[in-house]
Amino acid sequence: MQMLTVDLGDRSYPIYIGENLIEQPLLEKHLKGRQVMIVSNETVAPLYLEKLKSQFSAANVDTVILPDGESFKDLEHLNLIFDALLEKRHNRTTTLVALGGGVVGDMTGFAAACYQRGVTFIQVPTTLLSQVDSSVGGKTGVNHPLGKNMIGAFHQPVAVIADTDALNTLPERELSAGLAEVIKYGLIYDAAFFDWLEANMDSLRQRDQAALTQAIHRSCEIKAEVVAQDERESGIRALLNLGHTFGHAIETSQGYGAWLHGEAVGTGMLMAADLSARMGWLCRDDVARIRDLLIAAGLPVVAPKSMTPEEFIRLMAVDKKVLDGRLRLVLMRSIGEAVVTDEVDPVLLNQTLTAESNLGQI
Amino acid sequence: MQMLTVDLGDRSYPIYIGENLIEQPLLEKHLKGRQVMIVSNETVAPLYLEKLKSQFSAANVDTVILPDGESFKDLEHLNLIFDALLEKRHNRTTTLVALGGGVVGDMTGFAAACYQRGVTFIQVPTTLLSQVDSSVGGKTGVNHPLGKNMIGAFHQPVAVIADTDALNTLPERELSAGLAEVIKYGLIYDAAFFDWLEANMDSLRQRDQAALTQAIHRSCEIKAEVVAQDERESGIRALLNLGHTFGHAIETSQGYGAWLHGEAVGTGMLMAADLSARMGWLCRDDVARIRDLLIAAGLPVVAPKSMTPEEFIRLMAVDKKVLDGRLRLVLMRSIGEAVVTDEVDPVLLNQTLTAESNLGQI
Numbered sequence: 001m002q003m004l005t006v007d008l009g010d011r012s013y014p015i016y017i018g019e020n021l022i023e024q025p026l027l028e029k030h031l032k033g034r035q036v037m038i039v040s041n042e043t044v045a046p047l048y049l050e051k052l053k054s055q056f057s058a059a060n061v062d063t064v065i066l067p068d069g070e071s072f073k074d075l076e077h078l079n080l081i082f083d084a085l086l087e088k089r090h091n092r093t094t095t096l097v098a099l100g101g102g103v104v105g106d107m108t109g110f111a112a113a114c115y116q117r118g119v120t121f122i123q124v125p126t127t128l129l130s131q132v133d134s135s136v137g138g139k140t141g142v143n144h145p146l147g148k149n150m151i152g153a154f155h156q157p158v159a160v161i162a163d164t165d166a167l168n169t170l171p172e173r174e175l176s177a178g179l180a181e182v183i184k185y186g187l188i189y190d191a192a193f194f195d196w197l198e199a200n201m202d203s204l205r206q207r208d209q210a211a212l213t214q215a216i217h218r219s220c221e222i223k224a225e226v227v228a229q230d231e232r233e234s235g236i237r238a239l240l241n242l243g244h245t246f247g248h249a250i251e252t253s254q255g256y257g258a259w260l261h262g263e264a265v266g267t268g269m270l271m272a273a274d275l276s277a278r279m280g281w282l283c284r285d286d287v288a289r290i291r292d293l294l295i296a297a298g299l300p301v302v303a304p305k306s307m308t309p310e311e312f313i314r315l316m317a318v319d320k321k322v323l324d325g326r327l328r329l330v331l332m333r334s335i336g337e338a339v340v341t342d343e344v345d346p347v348l349l350n351q352t353l354t355a356e357s358n359l360g361q362i
Numbered sequence: 363m364q365m366l367t368v369d370l371g372d373r374s375y376p377i378y379i380g381e382n383l384i385e386q387p388l389l390e391k392h393l394k395g396r397q398v399m400i401v402s403n404e405t406v407a408p409l410y411l412e413k414l415k416s417q418f419s420a421a422n423v424d425t426v427i428l429p430d431g432e433s434f435k436d437l438e439h440l441n442l443i444f445d446a447l448l449e450k451r452h453n454r455t456t457t458l459v460a461l462g463g464g465v466v467g468d469m470t471g472f473a474a475a476c477y478q479r480g481v482t483f484i485q486v487p488t489t490l491l492s493q494v495d496s497s498v499g500g501k502t503g504v505n506h507p508l509g510k511n512m513i514g515a516f517h518q519p520v521a522v523i524a525d526t527d528a529l530n531t532l533p534e535r536e537l538s539a540g541l542a543e544v545i546k547y548g549l550i551y552d553a554a555f556f557d558w559l560e561a562n563m564d565s566l567r568q569r570d571q572a573a574l575t576q577a578i579h580r581s582c583e584i585k586a587e588v589v590a591q592d593e594r595e596s597g598i599r600a601l602l603n604l605g606h607t608f609g610h611a612i613e614t615s616q617g618y619g620a621w622l623h624g625e626a627v628g629t630g631m632l633m634a635a636d637l638s639a640r641m642g643w644l645c646r647d648d649v650a651r652i653r654d655l656l657i658a659a660g661l662p663v664v665a666p667k668s669m670t671p672e673e674f675i676r677l678m679a680v681d682k683k684v685l686d687g688r689l690r691l692v693l694m695r696s697i698g699e700a701v702v703t704d705e706v707d708p709v710l711l712n713q714t715l716t717a718e719s720n721l722g723q724i
Contacts (some may be wrong), residue, residue, distance in 0.1 A: 086508035086509055117516055317451065
């Protein structure tokens with residue numbers, strides 16, 4: 001087992017990474033009181049719920065099972081968690097435990113942020129994407145029909161368990177979606193890690209446990225470093241949004257769940273790379289390397305053909321990165337170095353949107 | 363105009379108190395960006411919305427008008443605020459302004475806490491209750507069918523305006539409800555203020571502006587002192603809940619809105635006083651003084667006859683002050699000194715609940 005610490009002063013917390021951790025007694029010491037509410041979904045609960053419950057021998061454990069999917073990440077389904085907490089009379093010392101992917105983690109964390117104005121919570125992410133991204137850093141929330149993650153809170157967990165065994169039951173498409181965020185860390189922060197990913201992508205897709213552990217560890221390490229520097233995203237943390245403004249537009253346009261978040265981010269990162277090249281910041285060879293690695297990871301690299309540049313721009317305009325009407329994007333200076341800019345040339349942006357909307361014109 | 367500061371370090375903020383403040387240009391300097399969303403209700407908006415709008419000459423002002431009443435303080439109506447923010451493309455630099463009573467303030471504050479994970483907000487309370495209580499201190503939230511204020515956040519405003527002119531349009535019953543919270547400050551913190559209230563209750567009910575200004579100022583001052591010492595309610599702030607555990611049970615039992623919050627708190631404070639006397643902490647004469655002042659303020663002093671002790675205890679058990687199954691109550695050592703205790707004798711509590719449930723047996 002490996003352990004990292006997300007360093008946030010008196011809100012610091014550990015991330016445990018390794019094989020078969022769900023059954024190990026790691027979490028009881030992190031509980032605030034004796035009440036535990038495990039939140040999971042219909043897909044993950046049959047696989048891991050009983051194993052996880054066995055950790056909490058001295059606590060009163062209740063459960064909520066949500067339907068599986070991004071389309072249920074809304075206020076209505078969030079309310080199912082509040083219903084369960086109140087029906088079972090959970091008080092301010094309860095601990096919520098998220099067992100599942102990013103949707104379960106985001107919803108559980110947001111429920112914990114709001115229930116009685118804030119209770120303790122723990123993340124047990126079971127997808128690669130949530131292990132390397134959403135379970136670390138304290139961003140929680142739900143979607144609104146008019147925008148993704150528009151309703152939420154910053155609320156840090158007290159512990160995260162990333163069990164690599166859980167990835168053995170992950171569908172291939174979701175493994176690829178998680179790899180998109182892994183690639184992101186190389187692109188924004190660590191060129192050597194990007195090189196390593198080029199060399200090890202096949203092993204990762206074959207679920208080699210050692211390779212996965214290394215990829216998860218380095219990804220969480222980078223995310224923890226960035227979050228510790230900028231918890232509330234006033235500066236460097238925005239770099240973690242590489243590909244996300246384009247990606248959110250794709251997700252909103254297609255309806256939540258049609259494209260997986262990681263898939264949309266993967267294509268969005270390539271669009272950001274393309275635009276970075278048009279801005280004269282990134283060389284075309286690097287764009288090609290990024291594209292090749294995304295393809296090697298099993299990810300789509302072309303935005304939906306149905307999306308016009310106008311639709312992209314309209315949907316990107318409601319993104320949280322927009323400040324006072326000015327579009328802000330994360331772009332790349334080189335592989336391993338990203339920057340936030342609000343000086344995007346609309347003509348070049350339009351070229352990127354046009355190119356990406358048409359298969360093969362990248 | 364008087365001004366107080368709630369001292370919370372880099373989240374400190376001013377409270378402006380006085381006549382005719384809604385129209386004065388006090389707020390523009392507190393805006394974060396150029397977008398403003400005023401949230402009000404159907405009763406208050408026709409009276410003050412245009413006046414308030416005139417303050418924001420340089421901003422883009424949008425509005426949401428909610429139905430009036432505690433029964434609409436839920437997730438469904440909260441979502442109307444998010445709908446408006448997203449439809450009008452408000453970004454992270456928007457400022458939400460609550461114009462109305464406690465329901466509007468709590469909902470607007472919670473919407474501001476959650477929209478894009480937190481935006482700026484301002485309170486313009488138009489009821490006595492919200493001027494002396496809910497607009498100060500950063501508690502925000504909505505109700506759940508199984509419990510009041512169970513879903514919420516701590517989110518401080520950047521400014522509060524308490525315009526005493528607004529109280530001239532307040533129904534008498536709501537003025538009385540506000541006086542319950544004013545009396546509370548005397549009971550928990552300031553015996554001399556309680557004496558002053560006994561001497562000035564008639565002037566207050568006749569809406570003497572000088573008396574009202576003094577009562578609001580001292581109430582906000584006490585609340586600001588308490589909140590500055592304990593923003594997250596881990597200690598002394600709990601004293602502000604005097605009467606609230608009993609009161610919330612009444613509100614939940616009768617359906618939100620049947621009893622006004624201040625009415626339920628007033629009766630709840632008398633129940634707390636009665637129990638304090640049974641515990642041997644408060645003398646019977648002081649209980650009578652409290653009862654007389656509540657009656658002078660135009661408040662009910664007997665819980666609904668339909669409520670049994672069993673119903674009270676069941677509803678009090680879901681109150682947020684319950685820790686690990688132990689009922690915690692705010693009681694009084696004397697007028698002007700309150701304490702939090704989890705050592706309530708169930709027999710004495712039952713006597714209080716029985717007495718209070720039967721007219722005239724106090």
